Amino acid sequence: MFPECLRKFGRQHSLLKIECALLVIALLSPLWVMPFSTPVVADVVVVMHHDSAVSTAVRTITENVPDVQVVEYGSLEYALTIHRTFGRVVWVSHGSEKGILAGTQILS
Incomplete structure (x- = not known):
């Protein structure tokens, strides 16, 4: 029972890490995309x-x-x-x- 509970918690913990990483990427990507996509009019x-x-x-x-x-x-x-x-x-x-x-x- 105890090892199974740890395995389940470990999977949820790694899923939480992936979700947090995706959220950070989604929030920070406009900061990288905008300077590289704005036109140069000069x-x-x-x-x-x-x-x-x-x-x-x-x-x-x-x-x-x-x-x-x-x-x-x-x-x-x-x-x-x-x-x-x-x-x-x-x-x-x-x-x-x-x-x-x-x-x-x-x-x-």
């Missing part, structure tokens, strides 16, 4: 290569266009921003017949 400048010409171009854009967000190509900020952008996106890098320079790689 214009975005994507820096694909770092040198003086690219830095000058980015500085010129940020000085002349209000509310510009600058992100680096391939960064976490880029990954979280680019798919939510409703504004204009400007990609700044060097190009040639072979492709566009992104860091040390040529994208074609």
Whole structure:
């Protein structure tokens, strides 16, 4: 009788833990989902290569266009921003017949 009672209590206790975990997830998930689902209405400048010409171009854009967000190509900020952008996106890098320079790689 006593071990059976403990087994029943153990099952109820683990079920209670699962219910509490699900409740916490349900309450906290909007805090994680909202920042990742809200649109970015500002214009975005994507820096694909770092040198003086690219830095000058980015500085010129940020000085002349209000509310510009600058992100680096391939960064976490880029990954979280680019798919939510409703504004204009400007990609700044060097190009040639072979492709566009992104860091040390040529994208074609």
